[in-house]
Amino acid sequence: MLRRTVLTAAAVLAVVLGVQSGAQAAPAPGAPGVGDSYYPDYGNGGYDVGHYDIRLRYHPETDRLTGTTTILATATQDLSAFNLDFALRTTSVRVDNRPATFAREGDHELVVTPARPLTAGRPTTIVVTYDDVPSSVVAAGYTAWNRTPDGALAVGQPEIAWWWYPSNDHPTDKATFDVSVLVPSGVEAISNGSPTRWAQPELRGWDRWSWRSAAPQATYLAFLAIGDFETYGDETPDGEPIITAYSTRLDPVSAAAARGSIERTSEIIDWQAGLFGPYPFGARGGVVTGPRELGFALETQTRPVYDGVAFARGSNNSLVVHELAHQWFGDSVSVRDWRDIWLNEGFASYAEWLWSEKEGEGTAAEIADYVHGVAWPADDPFWQVLPGDPGAARLFHPAVYDRGALTLHALREAVGDEDFFAVLRAWAQTHRYRDASTAEFVALAEEISGDDLGDLFRTWLYTPGRPELEVAARTVP
Numbered sequence: 001m002l003r004r005t006v007l008t009a010a011a012v013l014a015v016v017l018g019v020q021s022g023a024q025a026a027p028a029p030g031a032p033g034v035g036d037s038y039y040p041d042y043g044n045g046g047y048d049v050g051h052y053d054i055r056l057r058y059h060p061e062t063d064r065l066t067g068t069t070t071i072l073a074t075a076t077q078d079l080s081a082f083n084l085d086f087a088l089r090t091t092s093v094r095v096d097n098r099p100a101t102f103a104r105e106g107d108h109e110l111v112v113t114p115a116r117p118l119t120a121g122r123p124t125t126i127v128v129t130y131d132d133v134p135s136s137v138v139a140a141g142y143t144a145w146n147r148t149p150d151g152a153l154a155v156g157q158p159e160i161a162w163w164w165y166p167s168n169d170h171p172t173d174k175a176t177f178d179v180s181v182l183v184p185s186g187v188e189a190i191s192n193g194s195p196t197r198w199a200q201p202e203l204r205g206w207d208r209w210s211w212r213s214a215a216p217q218a219t220y221l222a223f224l225a226i227g228d229f230e231t232y233g234d235e236t237p238d239g240e241p242i243i244t245a246y247s248t249r250l251d252p253v254s255a256a257a258a259r260g261s262i263e264r265t266s267e268i269i270d271w272q273a274g275l276f277g278p279y280p281f282g283a284r285g286g287v288v289t290g291p292r293e294l295g296f297a298l299e300t301q302t303r304p305v306y307d308g309v310a311f312a313r314g315s316n317n318s319l320v321v322h323e324l325a326h327q328w329f330g331d332s333v334s335v336r337d338w339r340d341i342w343l344n345e346g347f348a349s350y351a352e353w354l355w356s357e358k359e360g361e362g363t364a365a366e367i368a369d370y371v372h373g374v375a376w377p378a379d380d381p382f383w384q385v386l387p388g389d390p391g392a393a394r395l396f397h398p399a400v401y402d403r404g405a406l407t408l409h410a411l412r413e414a415v416g417d418e419d420f421f422a423v424l425r426a427w428a429q430t431h432r433y434r435d436a437s438t439a440e441f442v443a444l445a446e447e448i449s450g451d452d453l454g455d456l457f458r459t460w461l462y463t464p465g466r467p468e469l470e471v472a473a474r475t476v477p
């Protein structure tokens with residue numbers, strides 16, 4: 001997402017006349033990645049996406065997905081060619097009203113050569129058509145698209161977009177989204193944000209579902225849940241949609257337990273807004289899949305997706321608190337680099353501890369003391385994984401979650417409640433809808449507290465072994 005996309009009159013004239021402004025290097029191919037520490041070829045160089053318009057037709061019985069995605073982008077350099085991240089069979093690409101040539105490179109790169117080079121600063125329109133069976137497509141060694149008995153789930157981190165729409169697949173390039181899906185009547189197609197069309201009959205036996213994300217959204221946070229769901233619709237006092245959906249494959253008691261947690265979504269968001277500052281989005285909700293269909297929960301923007309198995313033993317409010325806390329920490333403020341993953345998982349985990357305390361269960365200090373002193377003994381290999389640099393293979397290691405949360409608790413003990421919560425709010429506010437790094441978090445905490453916190457973060461994030469933890473009794477303000 002780029003802030004300035006409006007062309008000056010001079011630039012328009014230059015484009016119309018085919019004039020190159022100034023003496024510049026010849027157009028060159030964009031980089032095949034943004035240089036992420038763990039995933040150097042994720043995302044692409046040379047352009048910035050503002051909007052994705054994704055139009056799909058999906059047939060659950062065959063898993064056939066056909067689609068057209070229109071990408072509104074702006075070149076950030078003169079480009080002779082550029083990459084999209086995509087794994088499905090592509091049937092055509094057009095760039096700025098002309099057919100483009102395209103070629104697959106590796107398992108998720110689509111190299112596009114437009115008929116005419118792209119000019120830095122100029123808005124561009126890319127139209128990609130495709131037709132494939134996503135469950136048959138392997139990339140990065142697996143298939144993130146999840147075919148279920150009654151539909152499919154496109155929910156994953158850090159890879160998922162490749163299996164359903166072409167993109168600049170890195171959290172540093174957010175965009176707005178329209179997602180429109182034609183599915184057999186009776187099947188539901190749920191995505192992020194607000195519904196703009198609800199099961200609109202369009203063909204004999206086919207309905208269209210359409211959804212809009214009006215706030216900037218990272219590519220991995222866009223989702224699709226297709227299948228048989230029981231859905232509930234309500235709205236907030238401000239008129240924002242609250243939409244929740246429960247797979248009909250859940251047994252009735254698990255479905256009831258799931259509802260007992262998910263139907264508290266708006267209440268939990270309001271409580272979090274009191275701690276973290278205003279909810280970054282409007283629409284909200286949740287989707288619960290059949291048991292073990294997904295295997296995890298994900299903070300898909302505005303509407304997290306939960307595996308039904310999470311409610312097999314009753315309500316699971318801390319999971320809902322976790323995924324909703326990600327709306328501030330992960331979704332609105334995203335990682336600059338996947339190495340910074342503790343900025344997502346440590347924060348969402350700490351939110352669970354705050355919820356426990358607020359509910360009159362264990363206090364955050366009691367939980368910190370237990371996690372530090374009992375759950376992970378000093379000689380456990382857990383303490384060798386660094387939350388500030390876990391490695392791609394350990395992106396979701398428990399150390400990222402628990403030691404990440406302990407890092408925040410250590411910060412809170414060091415600076416006190418007033419500064420600690422001021423840091424969390426300033427973090428969410430300063431980097432809202434953007435991305436940020438661990439170094440920026442440390443700098444913000446130092447600025448607000450006036451303390452030198454270098455040793456604290458070095459010890460907790462980047463040093464192997466179990467640090468000492470001072471735990472005092474505290475309450476949520």
Ligand code: ARG
Pocket residue numbers: 156157296297298299323345396
């Ligand atoms: N960000 C998710 C969460 O904290 C974790 C996703 C794990 N992904 C996976 N493929 N296992 O809830």
Ligand code: ZN
Pocket residue numbers: 322326344345348
């Ligand atoms: Zn998480």
